[in-house]
Amino acid sequence: MVVGVTDLRLLVPVSESVTLRNTVAYAIRHALERTDETEGAATIHFVYPLSERPTLDPKSEETTVADTLLDRVTVWTEEDIEDDAERVTIDTAVIGTEEYLFSPVDYANALVRYARTHDLDVAVFDPEFSPLGTTPLLPPLEAEVRKAGLDVEEAPVQRERRSPPLVRRGTVTQFLALFGVSYLFYLLLAGSLETYDLVTGAISASVVSVALWQVSLTSPVRPVRAGKQLGRLALYLPYLLWEIVKGSLHIAYVVLHPELPIDPKVVEFDAAVWSSLSITTFANSITLIPGTLTVDVSQRRFTVHALTPTTYEDLLEGSLERAVRFVFYGREATEIPTPRERMNDGDENT
């Protein structure tokens, strides 16, 4: 099939939302009207951007969610197109499987890359499109996509009246977790269990959790998993402390040595950690350990400044990275190759 100038080629990013059904209907209607006028053909790609890669398993929870949603979208499109199937081509895809999408720019890049590969020139957004959950994403995302040269349209669908932010998202466990932690912290600082402290503590904790439960926890709390992670964190801390002691002694030696035997180097590598929390922990741990300093993190790419050869050797040996993975993903995740081995693999491939 020759792609004519009059052909309509749409990109529709989808995520679970209340207006998704209407957005799909709008895209199809739009395509059908256009093909009626120009007698060209229309192609619509529905894509689902995966936000995080929380596990090592390619069939992760989010992938399953994405596949189900795309299946649903396909069924809807079939309903809407009815007998005009030859005029409108439908395609679905999951994007962002190989990377960690976090900011609007990341999403825009992934979407634009997909649009370029498939020759799509118009992006139709669902007004409720929000793959990040609580954080508003759409306005900056639309701006980024427009800047990249695509036409941007927002589907004119009936928006659900926004309910007040206090009941919009978040779960009861999330609220209770925040309340509990604030209350315990208050009582800890007060250091007593008298009625006065109990009452004021309850009031403060309520204020904190009512005001912040939307902000402080962006993903649902899973008590069991969080408990396991905390347990493994307790194992991680002594290890981190020991590394700090070793590193501090090493740096003290280097600094006090008359010849100042330093050889600073900037190392870049892709870390094998996937969620925002584990990336933060890893970046912070790198900085805590004397001799290495996280300069920049962009998605999974770490730029690290290392003071002496020993320190960057240690970093690339990957024991720290393995430890962080152990905290967040459990024992099976520790068997991933070290950064050095991954780098060498990359060299061989290129």
Added chain:
Amino acid sequence: MEIQEILILLLTCSGVFFAVVAAIGLVRLPDVYTRTHSASKSETFGAVLTLTAVAITFGGDLSTLKTVLLLVFMFLTNPTAAHAIVRAAADQGIEPWTTEEEES
């Protein structure tokens, strides 16, 4: 002297030692990146040792717990500050000092 006192003395002295190392490093090291290493990390470790001494001195009451909390927050904030400084430097386009530069 009791064991506890010896321990406190030892911890405080090492804490001071690492703080001094941090100061010396700040003067001796060549550029902003390497200096941040010294200023943030040796400093953190020195503070950790000193605060541990403080915690032991309090001898297990509530203040000890608060000192431990102080430690926790230092662990969270110090690397963040160091990272912010270095990242700002990198954004400004300051080239890291290397040994080759010295030879040329």
